[in-house]
Amino acid sequence: MDFEIGRAKRARRVYAFDDVAVVPSRRTRDPEDVSTAWSIDAYRFDVPFLAAPMDSVTSPATAIAMGRLGGLGVLNLEGIWTRYEDPEPLLQEIRELPDDRATARMQEIYRAPIRAELITARVAEVRAAGVPVAAALSPQRTQEFFQTVLDAGVDLFAIRGTTVSAQHVSQRSEPLDLRRFIYELDVPVIVGGAATYTAAMHLMRTGAAGVLVGFGGGAATTTRTSLGIAAPMASAVADVAGARRDYLDESGGRYVQVIADGGLGNSGDIVKAIAMGADAVMLGSTLARAAEAPGGGWHWGAEAHHDQLPRGRRVRVGTVAPLQEVLYGPAHLPDGTVNLAGALKRSMATTGYSDVKEFQRVEVVVADSFGR
Template sequence: MTEIEIGRGKRGRRAYAFDDIAVVPSRRTRDPKEVSIAWQIDAYRFDLPFLAAPMDSVVSPDTAIRIGELGGLGVLNLEGLWTRYEDPQPLLDEIAGLDAETATRRLQEIYSAPIKEELIGARIKEVRDSGVVTAAALSPQRTAQFSKAVVDAGVDIFVIRGTTVSAEHVSGSHEPLNLKQFIYELDVPVIVGGCATYTAALHLMRTGAAGVLVGFGGGAAHTTRNVLGIQVPMATAVADVAAARRDYMDESGGRYVHVIADGGVGWSGDLPKAVACGADAVMMGSPLARATDAPGRGHHWGMEAVNEELPRGKKVDLGTVGTIEEILTGPSHIPDGS
């Protein structure tokens, strides 16, 4: 692998974002009606190879149900407004009206309310009772605390999602989550991430995860690169993690772990680029935040924006382009791939 010299004694390699690459058609074409883009992870099959990101501007219980009906997977944020407040709608209305100067401080105040276990159960039950596949996400820091409530409520797919997640977290102040033991003892499939390198992904795969989220700091509402200085361009990250999956299959005797591109998927053309780089599916936030029936109604923010000590995200105003159904399945009246 070719490296370049950054400075005396420091070397790196060139990495590519989705914007840096394009897909080259092969010599044979096929009728789109004869092509299946269905995706299956564990026992769950989806008509569309995508997950809606666990962000309050994107997924509510209602939108999780609608996304499931349309063939995708909506992932509930179990640390968000719906598990802190019985009725978050007034707060969603307030957030929509916040300006850039006051948004971060007010978001921190709103999200300082405690998470309620009874609301975790109620929100999961609401989605589960609709008949769609139920997925919900926690950060690694809160997984041990709330996992029993999540499983007892009947979640189908458990997502552990953080800015950067490793299988070997070290802490002198608290007992870190033992991912391998946690996943082994759980009766539901686990998707975990983010990661962006071959080695980190390989170690996450060895924990028994059903899927690995690839990417950190590349989303429209993230400022991780500016705040922490970390980012890996998504095309290279997905390709490296797909290579780790290939080697893990050889190592494990054929166990397949799904690679899910999480971040940097802002346009419809980014999805085939991700698949061409080795992803099985993509996790999307900002494209769905632009739906007229999304909770944020064109305003977009994630949990990174509400961190009480070091916010690594912000509220961004994206505007709206259509309903969730129109964004996912068409028809489109906008020529930019949104």
Template sequence: MSEIEIGRNKRGRRAYSLDDVAVVPSRRTRTPHDVSIQWQIDAYTFDMPVVGAPMDSVMSPATAIALGRLGGLGVLNLEGLWTRYEDPLPLLDEIAALEADGVNSTKRMQEIYAAPIQAELMTARLAEMREAGVTVAGSLTPQRTQEFSKTVLDAGVDIFVIRGTTVSAEHVSRDAEPLNLKQFIYELDVPVIVGGAAGYTPALHLMRTGAAGVLVGFGGGASSTTRRALGIQAPMATAIADVAAARTDYLDESGGRYVHVIADGGLGSSGDVAKAIAMGADAVMLGTALARAEEAPGQGYHWGPEAHHPELPRGDHKHVGTVAPLERLLFGPADTADGTSNILGALRRSMATTGYSDIKEFQRCEVVVSPQELR
């Protein structure tokens, strides 16, 4: 790998965002309807490689159910408004009415999210999803996993997601006994998806814990200001390719155990989804893209848990607009040509145009580097 000299005392590896790469057509083309976009993780098969991000602006029990019925996987944020309030709808209305990116909006969101998490509401929300007959998935941060994991598992979750800005297999703390991720996953009876991870080594360590899937991303989403607040960012094209390399090496190391790579962050358009899979992702976790659905609880606004952190807020409360009902946003027909709707129709067409018939094949497609500054 070539490195660039930043100064006499520091060198850095050149990394690429999804905007910096493009997919190249091959010698063969296909009909879009002949392309399969199915995705399977553990015993669960989905008609599309889309996971709804566990963010209050994106997933409510109702939208998780709707996404599940359309063939995707909705993940409910078990530390959000739906587990803090019996009826969070008035609070979602209030957040939608706040000034985007304003100081007062951050302060008010901190106040709203200061309410305690209620275990009985976790049970009720997950039961609602289960009664609808969809695959049930809920998300906790590593800090809350030990406290609430029994509640989540007793409620009958099918897939357990441990999601944070960054998650490592080895967390060091002087103040508290950290989560032993390997032991925790070993003792569970359900598949676990964990992340984010932004490079080869941390992803490989997460795979060795027994995770069924690894989320790839750090500070790349539209609602995140992690780079501005912490100076940390991982350009997604390079991050996905690095983690996909870890998946390949772990497959050999483990004697055939395949860990799914799920791109999480910076996927605002259908072209981003196609390029994420081309770089090696098995599926994508969508936040901003699904926040634009008419059914989204954010009502055209989008924010993540970083936006209301009690000590160091580092996320935006952004207006992303409303594009279409969820089904049309995913499957079309589209009314605009900007890649914000008919996301899966565009993915099928991208795969068909380059001649690939399924997700695994498409991961092997040719890509080129075309940095924005050169266009």
């Protein structure tokens, strides 16, 4: 239903994760009988969690750790690891910057050029550990470096931006032809973000194996403040899941993974993302709180150091536990920041579902406030 804002404008009511909750059913299960496994193309993972390609979250070391723990770490190939041979002094400096200097100094740090040989070295480091290798570039950098990435040997490739469309119009440069690009690659490609049914449908038609859902919804972004653009995530995920359903019929059975990316601050948000139709979630701030995270208790994304219009910030998220405990517990905090997989299993068991795909059918309710 559309609502009238004024005589010249109508709008659709949409919902964030805080506006919805899952509802128990007539059946419950033992949590140990519940599977959180997730697959994309030929790759299977114990948990449907991807570590976001953000410098405060995923280093080569944490990508390896995520892989060994049954998830997937996605390397940021435009980050500090591909600009500097030894990034640790720069990371330490970013962690210690005063708030009034953080944006300007980060812009300076990230002006260093991306080096193809460092892309090769970082990918090789993860590959040598024997875990699946995933890496990400923005649409602007994909044409420049994708061959380097493929030659280095990635298993999955992500084209990730604040928003990614199948039809980008530019009078200044040759836009990335997603359909041709994906067709010519030999690896599964994940693209996004997308926040609407139509945008997601167009991305699915390019041949993408997965679509990232989100737009400026993370803890470290100020996109809504800067650009006035936002995508309340419960509605966005449900819309893109609807596109997946319709594309499945249109394509004669081709299933595209829907991956929620943004607004996932705790385990409850992860549960609700999957309840709304996501197959997996890409995690930023929730994993930036791990003891091994390169941000050291701080979190930032590429938007925080954009050279012309920063749309993010460096935020303090703290450190709650080692990565093993963040993912699998035991939890010593009751706030949904530790034992993410355990919380997902418990919610699925409480509502009577045995796997992630089944859990997408769970009943949900909407309320203006859940006791806040």
